Amino acid sequence: MVNYSERSHDVQMADAAPPGSPGKIKYLICGCGSTGYNVVEELYKETDSILILDKDEKRVEDLLDQKYDAVVRDLKDPDLFEDLPVPEVIFVLSNDRDANLAIVRAAEDTYPSAHLIARATDPMSKDMLEDAGADVVLYPQEVIAKTAVHRVRRLSAARIARKLYTLLGSWEGTLGIVTHTNPDPDSVSSAMALAAMARDASDGKLKARILYDGNIGHQENRAFVNLLDITMERITPEVLGECEHLAIVDSSAPGVNNALDRDARVNIIIDHHKNGTHDSTTSDFVDIRPGMGATASIMTQYLQELDIPVDTKVATALLYGIRADTRDFRRNTSPQDLNYAAFLLPLTDRDILDKIMSPAVSQETLDVIGNAIRGREVVSGYLFTNVGYLRNRDAVPQAADMLINLEGVNTALVYGITDTNIIFSARNRDIRIHIGKVLEEAFAGLGEAGGHANMAAASVPLTYFSMVKDKEDLLDLIIDPILKRIRRIVGLENEANHEV
Numbered sequence: 001m002v003n004y005s006e007r008s009h010d011v012q013m014a015d016a017a018p019p020g021s022p023g024k025i026k027y028l029i030c031g032c033g034s035t036g037y038n039v040v041e042e043l044y045k046e047t048d049s050i051l052i053l054d055k056d057e058k059r060v061e062d063l064l065d066q067k068y069d070a071v072v073r074d075l076k077d078p079d080l081f082e083d084l085p086v087p088e089v090i091f092v093l094s095n096d097r098d099a100n101l102a103i104v105r106a107a108e109d110t111y112p113s114a115h116l117i118a119r120a121t122d123p124m125s126k127d128m129l130e131d132a133g134a135d136v137v138l139y140p141q142e143v144i145a146k147t148a149v150h151r152v153r154r155l156s157a158a159r160i161a162r163k164l165y166t167l168l169g170s171w172e173g174t175l176g177i178v179t180h181t182n183p184d185p186d187s188v189s190s191a192m193a194l195a196a197m198a199r200d201a202s203d204g205k206l207k208a209r210i211l212y213d214g215n216i217g218h219q220e221n222r223a224f225v226n227l228l229d230i231t232m233e234r235i236t237p238e239v240l241g242e243c244e245h246l247a248i249v250d251s252s253a254p255g256v257n258n259a260l261d262r263d264a265r266v267n268i269i270i271d272h273h274k275n276g277t278h279d280s281t282t283s284d285f286v287d288i289r290p291g292m293g294a295t296a297s298i299m300t301q302y303l304q305e306l307d308i309p310v311d312t313k314v315a316t317a318l319l320y321g322i323r324a325d326t327r328d329f330r331r332n333t334s335p336q337d338l339n340y341a342a343f344l345l346p347l348t349d350r351d352i353l354d355k356i357m358s359p360a361v362s363q364e365t366l367d368v369i370g371n372a373i374r375g376r377e378v379v380s381g382y383l384f385t386n387v388g389y390l391r392n393r394d395a396v397p398q399a400a401d402m403l404i405n406l407e408g409v410n411t412a413l414v415y416g417i418t419d420t421n422i423i424f425s426a427r428n429r430d431i432r433i434h435i436g437k438v439l440e441e442a443f444a445g446l447g448e449a450g451g452h453a454n455m456a457a458a459s460v461p462l463t464y465f466s467m468v469k470d471k472e473d474l475l476d477l478i479i480d481p482i483l484k485r486i487r488r489i490v491g492l493e494n495e496a497n498h499e500v
Contacts, residue, residue: 023085023086024085024086024087024088025049025050025051025084025085025086025087025088026043026047026049026050026087026088026089027043027047027049027050027051027087027088027089027090027091028050028051028053028084028087028089028090028091028114029043029050029051029052029053029091029093030053030054030075030080030090030091030092030093030094030100030103031053031054031075031092031093031094031095031096031099031100031103031119032052032053032054032059032063032070032093033059033093033094033095035093035095035119035140036052036054036091036093036094039091039093040052040068044068048069050068050069051069051070051071051084051085051087052068052069052070052071053070053071053072053073053075053080054070054072054073054075054094055072055073055074055075055094056072057072060072075094075096075099075100075102075103076096076098076099076102078102078106080102080103080106081106081107081110081111086111086114087111087114088114088115089114089115089117090103090107090111090114090115090116090117091117091118091119092104092107092116092117092118092119092129092134093118093119094119095119095121096121097120097121097122097125100118100119100120100121100125100129101125101128101129101132103118104116104118104129104132104133104134105132105133107133108132108133115135115136116133116134116135116136117134117135117136117137117138118134118136118137118138119137119138119139119140120137120138120139122139123139126139157301157305158305160287160302161301161302161305161306162305162306163285164197164268164285164287164302165197165200165201165302165306166201167267167268167284167285168197168198168201168202168206169201169202171198171202171205171206171244171245172202172205172206172244173206173207173243173244173245174206174207174208174209174242174243174244174245175194175195175198175206175207175208175209175243175244175245175246175247176208176209176211176235176239176240176242176243176245176246176247177191177194177195177208177209177210177211177247177248177249178211178212178235178246178247178248178249178251178258178259178260178266179191179210179211179212179232179248179249179250179251179258180248180249180250180251180257180258181212181213181214181257181258181259181459182214182215182216182217182393182394183212183214183216183221183232183250184218184221184250184321184324184325185220185221185224185296185317185320185321185324185325186250186294186295186296186321186322186324186325187249187250187251187295187321188210188212188221188224188225188230188232188317188321189296189299189314189317189318189320189321190249190250190270190295190296190298190299190318190321191210191249192210192230192313192314192317192318193296193299193300193302193303193314193317193318194208194247194249194268194270194299195208195210196303196308196310196311196314197302197303197306197308200306200308200309206245209233209239209243210230210231210232210233211232211233211234211235211239211240212232212233212234212235213234213235213258213259214259214393215392215393215394217391217392217393217394217395218392218394218397218398219361219362219365219394220324220356220357221394223355223356224317224320224356227352227355227356228313228316228317228352229313230317235259245267245268246260246264246265246266246267246268247266247267247268247269247270248260248266248268248269248270248271249270249271249295249299250270250271250272250273250295251269251271251273252269252271252273252274252288253266253269254266256448257448265282266282266283267283267284267285268283268284268285268286269283269285269286269287269288270285270286270287270288270295270298270299271287271288271289271295272288272289272290272291272292272293272294272295272297272298272325273288273290273450273451274288274290291334292334292336292337293322293325293326293329293331293332293333293334293337294321294322294324294325294326294337295321295325296317296318296319296321296322296325296340297322297334297336297337297340297341299318300318300322300340300343300344301336301340304340304343310344310347311347312347312348312349313349315344315347315348316347316348316349316352316353318340318344319341319344319345319348319353320353320356320357322337322340322341322344323341329341331452331454331455332452332454332455362392364390364391364392364395365392365394365395365398368387368390368392368395368396368398368399368416369395369398369399369402371385371386371387371388372385372387372399372400372402372403372414373385373402373403375387376403376406378408378409379487379492380492381408381409381410381411381430382409382410382411382413382490382492383403383404383406383409383411383412383413384413384415384483385399385403385412385413385414385415386415386416386475386476386479387399387414387415387416388416388417388471388472388475389416389417389418389471389472389475390416390417390418390423391418391419393416393418393421393423395416396414396415396416396423396424396425397414397425397457399414399425400412400413400414400425400426400427401427403427404427404428404429410428410429410430411426411427411428411429411430411433411435411490412426412427412428413425413426413486414426415475415479416475417462417471417472417474417475418471419462419471420461420462421447421459421460421461421462422447422459422460422462422475422478422479423457423458423459424439424443424449424457424458424459424460424482425456425457425458426438426439426451426455426456426457426458427454427455428453428454428455428456429454431453433453433490434452434453435451435452435453435454435455435456436449436450436451436452436453436455436456438456438486438489438490439451439456439457439458439486441485441489442458442482442485442486442489443458443460443482446460446482447459447460447461460478460482462474
């Protein structure tokens with residue numbers, strides 16, 4: 001270890017490597033108050049190639065006594081870096097705003113290839129330091145605030161995960177995990193993860209059964225279930241009667257986009273949508289986080305926090321669930337979704353993922369998309385299209401996904417009718433409206449509706465009208481007042497239709 005401050009200035013001139021010479025050092029610390037000292041201690045765990053500059057002679061003496069390399073320098077001196085080795089990284093950490101700014105400017109001129117990390121002493125100096133050339137600017141108060149919030153969130157997440165794990169570990173028998181109607185990869189993968197947690201927590205004493213209603217119609221969703229060989233059962237009163245405990249995933253309440261009665265006793269609710277008015281006090285565990293892009297992200301966090309081994313099948317399902325619900329991280333994506341996807345990626349089966357994402361498209365899906373294109377009407381950026389009668393309801397959102405990309409369209413609303421329901425799907429790029437709330441208002445009292453600001457869906461059960469043979473005439477009869485409501489809500493009553 002070389003001690004620069006114990007030499008005379010003449011010796012330094014002779015022996016120390018000036019900027020541009022072969023002599024180099026890993027870290028140069030400018031200013032060593034409490035912040036600088038903590039940084040030095042942390043860096044010293046990695047290397048002793050550290051030189052400290054400080055204006056306080058007593059502080060430098062103390063550092064030398066602790067066997068650190070330190071030298072007394074006026075931090076505002078334009079020749080601050082004269083006769084020093086070339087650093088890879090410079091930390092500018094004094095509590096003097098003007099000194100820090102002078103150091104950054106001098107370093108930018110003297111060591112243009114060095115990385116510059118500077119401390120801001122107040123919010124205003126952040127921009128000044130960045131403009132002067134600092135690569136990273138840290139404002140300690142802001143760092144502390146963010147760290148505190150992050151730690152609280154991690155602590156809260158760990159406690160929530162542990163609560164669920166303890167609850168599952170206290171049960172025996174059968175846990176019925178109910179996915180939402182016409183389950184998608186987010187719902188199915190979340191159910192798989194909850195089943196894995198139940199097995200781990202109960203040492204196999206709690207058997208999990210994944211239950212669903214409706215259809216798995218989207219070609220990618222069918223490929224997802226088939227390729228991963230996921231065992232799912234149709235939900236029936238008999239099956240429910242065999243379950244001592246019930247959980248719902250990717251639905252916010254019993255009877256909200258699932259086959260349960262609205263007054264059903266549900267023990268566990270996990271979702272990333274805030275729909276419904278279920279009294280959560282009747283459930284043992286409720287975790288609803290609208291800020292998450294997918295329920296699969298919440299489930300991944302549980303597994304990660306609890307350090308539960310994630311097998312390839314579950315990891316592949318969860319990653320695809322996150323990707324599908326965030327549309328490859330382009331929709332409603334939070335930083336947490338990206339973090340959990342990164343955690344899952346090395347654990348997945350890449351070949352299966354590729355096959356899931358490249359399935360064959362059915363003829364009916366192509367026909368529905370063709371009908372949607374041919375029947376489109378556009379009003380001031382709002383596209384409406386009726387695809388008529390269909391068997392595969394998943395073709396409706398696929399058509400909406402395609403038509404939202406049409407030039408001149410800000411909102412795409414696609415609707416059709418099956419044997420049992422009128423299906424409505426919407427996509428939106430207009431920041432002035434929240435399409436989920438628009439559909440909630442338009443379908444109030446008629447069926448289930450809701451979603452996000454940029455995507456939403458609605459469904460109206462036909463009940464005793466399901467026996468009507470001419471479904472397309474029935475669709476026109478029921479949908480007309482709903483479309484009028486939507487036009488009124490978004491302010492299109494007096495606008496004329498045109499094609500694009």
